[in-house]
Amino acid sequence: MTTRTATARYEGFGKEGKGQLTTPSGVLEATPYSFNTRFGDEKGTNxxxxxxxxxxxxxxxxxxxxxxxxxxxxxxxxxxxxxxxxxxxxxxxxxxxxxxxxxxxxxxxxxxxxxxxxxxxxxxxxxxxxxxxxxxxxxxx
Incomplete structure (x- = not known):
């Protein structure tokens, strides 16, 4: 019926790597995510x-x-x-x-x-x- 997509881009690896999430709707536009947004308190999502x-x-x-x-x-x-x-x-x-x-x-x-x-x-x-x-x-x- 419907297919939704999102794109994840990650540069660097492990704890030092940094990523961005983007959705076609524009709700997420190069939204940051990383080890520190997942396990710490850095601004971004996970x-x-x-x-x-x-x-x-x-x-x-x-x-x-x-x-x-x-x-x-x-x-x-x-x-x-x-x-x-x-x-x-x-x-x-x-x-x-x-x-x-x-x-x-x-x-x-x-x-x-x-x-x-x-x-x-x-x-x-x-x-x-x-x-x-x-x-x-x-x-x-």
Whole structure:
């Protein structure tokens, strides 16, 4: 249906190397990434931050559409995704993505909300992509 692209360029190697990420939309335009943006506090981005943004956005949009299909048209959703990178042997792996959702959906029961949120967690395309534990904590106001 659709294909999205991004380009990564890296100059130098290891901890001294520096990279840039660019997307055709222009949202990322030579955005810096490096060892220090991934493991330190240097300004720039990193793959795990981008995965967290993608997962939070995908899940929230999936839930929004599920709520619309269920007849709800008002409210708000705010999701934070916490993506964990852990050392495994001599390498690293993304081992989990913890979704934390705060929502306001007038007229929905807690049971229906929990069911729709669980479905969105399981079925958003980024959840399906990740080979990691995915948790969901939600608060309905």
């Amino acid at each position: 793959p795990e931050e981008l995965i967290a943004a993608a997962h939070a956005g995908c899940f929230t949009m999936a839930l929004s559409f599920a709520l619309a299909r269920a007849g709800f048209s008002e409210g708000s959703l705010e999701t934070t995704a916490k993506v964990k990178l852990e050392q495994q042997g001599e390498g690293f792996a993304v081992t989990r993505s913890d979704l934390v959702l705060e929502a306001q959906v007038p007229g929905i029961s807690p049971e229906q909300f929990a069911e729709l949120a669980a479905g969105a967690k399981a079925n958003c395309p980024i959840s399906k992509l990740l080979n990691a534990e995915i948790t969901l904590e939600h608060k309905l106001a």
